[in-house]
Every structure is written in structure tokens, then in C-alpha cells.
Amino acid sequence: MPEFEPIVGRYVRLNVAGDDCRIHVEEAGRGIPLVCLHTAGADTRQYRHLMCDPAITDHYRVIAFDLPWHGKSNPPLGWRDREYRLTTDLYVETIRAFCRAMALARPVVMGCSMGGRVVLHLALKHPDELRAVIALEGADRVEPYYELDWLHRPDVHGGEVCAAFVSGQVAPQSPDEYRWETLWLYMQSGPGVFKGDLYFYWYDGHFDDRSPKIDTARCPVYLLSGEYDSSCTPERTEATASRIKGSKATVMEGIGHFPMSENPALFRKYILPVLDEIRGTVR
Amino acid sequence: MINRIRDRVNANAALVRRGQYVSLAFLLGVGEEDYLVTIDKGRVSSVEPRRLATVTGRFTIRAAKTVWDEFWKPVPKRNHHDLWAMLAAGIAKIDGDLLPLMQNLQYFKDVLAAPRPPREG
Incomplete structure (x- = not known):
């Protein structure tokens, strides 16, 4: 018998902001839907360890999808003449369109990095559609520290430079095997996609002025950030938590910006109690 | 260090291979000391203190000596483990x-x- 992993991949069609999208989706497990959002310039493969962990999949239906332009999801028709730029509204509507297309009832939504930011927007705008949100490496504001133009230009290899920019976001303690797998996804990303995502992460998605309006009684908010994250730092995570009354923040020691993919064994020690708490306390 | x-x-063949198209000199600032690092096809030809004011490189990477000392530990503390993390923390500069x-x-x-020595375990 082949040694199949429990992950099943398929394609789903949905319309987002007038664009017909062919979306790659992977899932494993049964139970409460847990939608997982990948980081900027990456794809669903970051969540493969969660999808192979029975401690999670015995209770949760873990679902991850590649955003348009990412992984095995196509860019929209006419992409050749567009500059990809992710905005808050487009990101929020893409996630909602996906959840509708999959007929998911009040999922838990967990995202990392820009995914960790957008779940806060979801919690603010659409709390009643969600059971809870988990922001991994997600703050309501980060400060840019390099020019995005370096990420997409003909005299610098886009995949190599994107991976090299984020390589220091992996903690030094993380196993080499998973460090380089995490970076491989960045090397495979389409031209200009990481740059287009960072438009949301660094500019359009800031909302520290609105995050205090999130009602955690309607949608619980969990924040988990890695000690070695240099964009969503522990300090920015704690500042975000202080603005979102009732949110719960954890700093994960010895982890960087990609907890689920860079150190899956360590990450599960932090995420399992959160998932257990949601399962046990949130209706 | x-x-x-x-x-x-030069003992790391894979690293030299990855740098095979690199032939240049850059300045590495360690506190008040500047060093000229000269590279030829990925191999480091020399690392020498900058002796003359007119000696320079294509680019410069600078940080305090205490920052580099931490950077070169087997497991550096956060903000000190990577050049880009050091830039984000404002404790290194590139020009x-x-x-x-x-x-x-x-x-x-x-x-x-x-x-950097290998980490244990």
C-alpha cells in the first residue's frame, strides 16, 4: 500500500471581486472547521504538519487554501497586465468567499504573519461568522524596514532574494530540515507576489486605531508570536494584545516568524492548548 | 572571530559554489574598526584592516562589536541572529x-x- 499522508488536495472555484478564481485547497481531519492562512509569498504547505497531527485532526477539520497568485491557485484572468497588490478589502473578501464556497459554518480562522493580521480584521468586521481567530505572528501594526522594490526587479532573482530576506525570520534553534523547507516555498513564489502581499502587511493593513473595537466576547482572539520574529516582535504582539481587550497573547520561545513550518514539534506545544480551549469553551 | x-x-565548498559569481570587496565594520573583505569567485581572498582612507568596497555592513560578538555565538539572542534582524532592530547599518x-x-x-561555532545537540 502507498504511504499516503492524510492530506487531500482539490480545486474549488469561487468568485472574488468579479474575478473567477481556481483555488487549491488542502484538508485533513473531521470536526470544527479550522481555516489556515499562509504567510506572504508562500502557500498551504506551511500547514502540512498540523494536518498530519491526530491530536488536532481528531477534533478539527483543518483546511488550508492557496490565495490567488499563490501556490497551486491560479492568478486571475488578465494577470499579465496587472500589478499584484493585496489590499485589506480584497483579502477579507477572498477568505469570506472561500468559506462560503466551502459551506463552512463559523470556522476558527488561524493565519500567520499577514494571515495573522487579516484575522484581526475579520474579528472586527465579521465576528458572528467566526468561532474564534488565532493570529500567529500577527500584530495590528508593524514597521517596514526595507524597500519592497528589491523583491521584484530583473537584476535580482526574485525567489532567491525573497527567501534570503526572510531567512533570518526563522529562529536559530529551528531544525535545518524545516528551515530550508520553509524557505523553499519563498523561492518558488511567483514574481512580485511576496512584494504584493507586503503591501497589505506593511501599509494597507495597519489598523491599530481600530483594533480596540474588536469584541472578543463575540469572537475570541488568540495571539501567538515567536521570540525571534523581527517584524511581528513580541513587543508588538503584546502591544496589540493590550489594545484588544480580552485577547490572549503568548510569546513562543525559540521560534521565529513561521512557527507551524519551521519547528512543528515545538509549535504544537503552544497551539494544542489553544485549540483545546476553543473546543472546550467556545460554542 | x-x-x-x-x-x-573557503573550507565550505557549497558556500563557495553559491558565491561563484561574486568577485568584489566590501567593508565590514566591527565597532570602530573597518575590515576590507575581498572575495574572488566565492572564495575569500583576504580579510584585512582598512589601512588607508581611500580603501573602500562596493558596500558596507556595520554594527557594534558587542553586536557581532553576540551574532557569532552558537545560538545568538533575538535581534542578533541575522543581518536582516539586526537591521530591523536598528543595530546594524548597510550602505x-x-x-x-x-x-x-x-x-x-x-x-x-x-x-559561528555549530550549535550543540
């Missing part, structure tokens, strides 16, 4: 023509980290 860069890089640095960024990061 800085004296180890040349031998450590000059950044194009060759960006074109070979992981190579240069690994050259800088070459003196």
Missing part, C-alpha cells in the same frame, strides 16, 4: 551599492555567519 571568516568560507548584496544575499549572510 573575524579572522576565521576566510578559512571557514553603498546594495545590488551585489541583494543579488547574493543568502551567500553574504552565510559569509558573515561563517565564524
